[in-house]
Amino acid sequence: MRHAPHPVDVAVGLGSHDLGVAAHCAALYRAGLFTTLLFTGGNSPGTLAWFPRGEATHFREHAIALGVPDEAILVEPRAANTGENIAFSRDLLAAAGIVPRSVLLVCKPYMERRAYATTRKLWPEVEVTCASVPLEFDAYVKTIGDEKLVVDMLVGDLQRVIEYPKRGFAVEQDVPEEVLAAYASLVDAGFDGHLLRGAVTDGA
Structure with a gap:
């Protein structure tokens, strides 16, 4: 922020x-x-x-x-x-x-x-x-010691930023197109361990 x-x-x-x-x-x-x-x-x-x-x-x-x-x-x-x-x-x-x-x-x-x-x-x-x-980012990953965990959590967090306003849990946030594209690419690459199932946003 x-x-x-x-x-x-x-x-x-x-x-x-x-x-x-x-x-x-x-x-x-x-x-x-x-x-x-x-x-x-x-x-x-x-x-x-x-x-x-x-x-x-x-x-x-x-x-x-x-x-x-x-x-x-x-x-x-x-x-x-x-x-x-x-x-x-x-x-x-x-x-x-x-x-x-x-x-x-x-x-x-x-x-x-x-x-x-x-x-x-x-x-x-x-x-x-x-x-x-x-x-x-790289320094933060080292403090956690698990790159897959951090990226999974990051991807899941972004999905919630996108999805939760629709459910009344949060206010809307602007998500740039390049961020949506990066999100979709990471999901395709298998960084999906923290996703809300049934609500994967494809960036469209």
Whole structure:
């Protein structure tokens, strides 16, 4: 999204297989951009082996190890998809008496646009800024250690950017023709491990 991180009321770290999200949240906290950090995420089939006690729980522990005070962190441990990440985070904050006007979403680099589109749909009253670890693609793949996994996830994320507005899960995002062509090429090449079945977009 190329957003410039700036001080906000609350940061929300979106759970996933990438513990680098928690580390980046900790770095942004130490930079003084927020005083409240919420981690959200239960488990998906792809993260259960990595984070058996839940994504948000493991992210919290990692952030604390990196210097974020325990009292600065809230944990939402149930969300199983991005829509639930946003809706459950909003509700947990409200239950804690926190009604933010500005939110920083911290997630995987290729997930920024989908997280943004989902939040604009489900939490339209807040100003949304996105942040992720500032790495080029090759460097990011090395941090994960599995190129096929990263490309599968990237392709699946783009499919959701395209498909989810039709289902009422997110606001529309402009997808350039060259991006659609690259998407179709990657699907044809077998990078389909994270696709929504029955909804493969052919770029037409």
